[in-house]
Amino acid sequence: MSETLRRRHGGADDDRAREERAPSSRAGRRATFRTAEPAAPVAPAGPTTLRRARRGTEPAAGAAPTRSSLRERSFIGTLKALDALSSAGAHVSVRVADLDSGEEVLTGDDHLTLPVGGLGVVPLLIEVAAQIEFGQLDPLEIIERRSVDEVALAGLWQHLAAPALPVRDLAVLAAAASDAAAANALLARVGLDAVRSRMEDIGLEKTALLDGFRDVRGPDDAPQVALSTAGDLSALFASIVNARVVSPAVSAQVGEWLNLNQDLALVGAATALDPFAHEDDRYGMLFVNKTGRGDGIRAEAGVLAGPRGGVAFALLVGFDDLSIGHRLRAHEAFRALGADLMEYVF
Numbered sequence: 001m002s003e004t005l006r007r008r009h010g011g012a013d014d015d016r017a018r019e020e021r022a023p024s025s026r027a028g029r030r031a032t033f034r035t036a037e038p039a040a041p042v043a044p045a046g047p048t049t050l051r052r053a054r055r056g057t058e059p060a061a062g063a064a065p066t067r068s069s070l071r072e073r074s075f076i077g078t079l080k081a082l083d084a085l086s087s088a089g090a091h092v093s094v095r096v097a098d099l100d101s102g103e104e105v106l107t108g109d110d111h112l113t114l115p116v117g118g119l120g121v122v123p124l125l126i127e128v129a130a131q132i133e134f135g136q137l138d139p140l141e142i143i144e145r146r147s148v149d150e151v152a153l154a155g156l157w158q159h160l161a162a163p164a165l166p167v168r169d170l171a172v173l174a175a176a177a178s179d180a181a182a183a184n185a186l187l188a189r190v191g192l193d194a195v196r197s198r199m200e201d202i203g204l205e206k207t208a209l210l211d212g213f214r215d216v217r218g219p220d221d222a223p224q225v226a227l228s229t230a231g232d233l234s235a236l237f238a239s240i241v242n243a244r245v246v247s248p249a250v251s252a253q254v255g256e257w258l259n260l261n262q263d264l265a266l267v268g269a270a271t272a273l274d275p276f277a278h279e280d281d282r283y284g285m286l287f288v289n290k291t292g293r294g295d296g297i298r299a300e301a302g303v304l305a306g307p308r309g310g311v312a313f314a315l316l317v318g319f320d321d322l323s324i325g326h327r328l329r330a331h332e333a334f335r336a337l338g339a340d341l342m343e344y345v346f
Helices: 003-008 067-071 076-087 117-133 167-177 180-190 192-201 230-241 248-258 267-271 324-345
Strands: 049-052 091-098 104-108 112-115 142-144 164-166 226-228 286-294 297-306 309-318
Touching: 076 091, 076 324, 091 112, 091 230, 091 324, 112 297, 112 309, 117 167, 117 180, 117 192, 117 226, 117 230, 117 248, 117 286, 117 297, 142 180, 164 167, 167 180, 167 248, 180 192, 226 230, 230 248, 230 286, 230 297, 230 309, 248 286, 267 286, 267 297, 267 324, 297 324, 309 324
Parallel strands: none
Antiparallel strands: 049 104, 091 104, 091 309, 112 226, 142 164, 286 297, 297 309
């Protein structure tokens, strides 16, 4: 783990890595969200079951509250927001796990494969960091922008005068600004096959990087940039922060790149962190995340840690992007999750 990450989160013991295609039609799909207590009878499962695992038990009369009881939270806001999404026909995949123990905190269809957009950059960054670590790629190697097709999607490189940048700078742009041109240039340099092989090696069984970023997807192009599940992504981020992806050095490098991410508008909105300078927070908070956006796609995965502990989380939402109201409903679910996660770790 890097010094930046180590100083704010002392590491963890175990994380547990957990393809189904999303149904092609959302018509008539009504998810059932519920909480479940360990000692309570298990309710019949509906099309989707959301579970919250309670932590600890109530302290005895007169006893001081334990760390577990202090961290017990209801996630009611998240449950209501996800239920509203499901009622509107959205597909939802969510998983929250305790970073220290790997214990399940909240889950719902965490095996469901959904499009994740720019979250597909994470395995690409892992491959870039691995090739640098093992001497296969020079971090200062210059890559020209004209070496890949122009793309007018998100990013800064297209607006910069520099016609070429080193590999390390492109990785920073891809992680911090979701730069499509930078990601495409890195993908062309390391190769899609190498990224896919790396994903297999680190156990991402339900994650697929299908293509680079494109302004328009034709009939011969992959329909999405990437697919994944909440289970895969939450486990991946736990492994990155706990220095268990490829090697400690690779994990640290990827974690430091991702810690520069400036998209704190979804789950990150609840943290009150400065989106432009949050990698060294004065309150001892660690927030490492990546988002994915597209028409009908909102996705975020990451790690949030504070004084009471930490969580690895992932929330993927596929929705009918018919109006701004549909987008706002999706965004509200991410922000509700962020608020509940803040309660859990602070």
